Amino acid sequence: MTTYGPAEAAERSGFSIDTLRYYEREGILPPVARNSGGRRQYSDDDLAMLDFLRCLRDTGMPIERLRRYGELARSPETMPERLALIEEHAKVVETRIAELESQRTRLEEKAAWYREQLGN
Amino acid sequence: MTTYGPAEAAERSGFSIDTLRYYEREGILPPVARNSGGRRQYSDDDLAMLDFLRCLRDTGMPIERLRRYGELARSPETMPERLALIEEHAKVVETRIAELESQRTRLEEKAAWYREQLGN
DNA sequence: GCTTGACCTGGTGTGCGCTCCAGGTTGGAT
């Protein structure tokens, strides 16, 4: 069973070392295993979790909900709640995409207008 | 020529009154016309500008670049720069949409996985 | 004329999500 030090966990997850500690303090991540000297040893499971958390975070899920997910993920019987949370978030993301698409159209229109003005 | 008080400008633009003042202080919005008593009177042009600024803001453009656009918009001869700024931003938005779409897919997959686990 | 509420300015406070710091410990390389 491979483990990873903070530096490697940071590199692989895309979170900074400080953020990893912060997430652990905040209960988003379960307490990470330590070696005899007190240093953190991230497992493959931890990394997989971090990878998914990164997806949630990058899609705009606030820390508070991240924590909720992290807490739920500690008990196996909470899968329905986790599913619900993810489905709800997926909807939020979908809505956001739709918004962005209409705004992008607007930007393109404005750009087209500028090009027309300039090319007269 | 219709004008609008701060309250109505806020309602129409979707920015708060505080934000409107803030944008003006920051030079994002040009100095707004005042009545004899010093109260702001937003014009239709101001509202149109605010509406577009809202689009830029909602698509994640940072305040600093908003200011840049606001400053440029004060001189008619800066249309090429404004066009460039908008085109660049449109690209950023497009990239963001693509990211969100792949992340949304990932969320759906995770949800599907959970459903499968639960329905076994 | 007086009240009342919307508005003014300058400045301070707030929430989020990290990020940095001081002061100390650990452990692999030489």
Next chain:
DNA sequence: ATCCAACCTGGAGCGCACACCAGGTCAAGC
């Protein structure tokens, strides 16, 4: 044995984009 870089903890600081506040001014209705 010694060095030094990576790690530890608790706590303070920061950047962004506003939001809020005190203390005063203006104007519309009664």
